Amino acid sequence: MRMLYRPALLVLAIGMVASCSNSGSTTPSTTPTPTPNANFAAVHVPSSGGYGPSSFVPSAVTVPVGGSVDWSNGDSIEHHPFANDGSWNADLPAGSDATVTFNTAGTYAYHCSIHPTMTGTITVK
Numbered sequence: 680m681r682m683l684y685r686p687a688l689l690v691l692a693i694g695m696v697a698s699c700s701n702s703g704s705t706t707p708s709t710t711p712t713p714t715p716n717a718n719f720a721a722v723h724v725p726s727s728g729g730y731g732p733s734s735f736v737p738s739a740v741t742v743p744v745g746g747s748v749d750w751s752n753g754d755s756i757e758h759h760p761f762a763n764d765g766s767w768n769a770d771l772p773a774g775s776d777a778t779v780t781f782n783t784a785g786t787y788a789y790h791c792s793i794h795p796t797m798t799g800t801i802t803v804k
């Protein structure tokens with residue numbers, strides 16, 4: 680019995696040494712930093728925004744040609760970003776997101792078609 684017992688102890692000891700050296704050489708894991716996406720701009724509609732000119736936050740954003748703007752509606756009612764020139768619009772029910780991609784350079788003033796006093800500007804260049 681004694682001859683069988685010793686090899687088992689030796690295996691256990693080697694295993695402990697191996698796990699110690701492994702943990703000692705492991706580099707600490709880091710949380711990946713989100714890569715800023717220059718092709719994307721986020722606009723938030725807060726609750727109780729007052730439905731005025733500062734209800735789209737931020738009210739002015741810039742994206743490159745081919746970039747997108749994503750509106751997120753944190754309000755409890757629907758909003759509807761709508762280009763003043765009628766070239767695009769975004770359905771934005773309460774609690775939802777909507778994305779519009781801009782493939783033509785220009786400055787696009789917009790408003791909420793439900794609350795026309797909510798205004799903003801998208802610059803595409």
Ligand SMILES: [Cu+2]
Nearest residue numbers: 758791793794
């Ligand atoms: Cu609105």
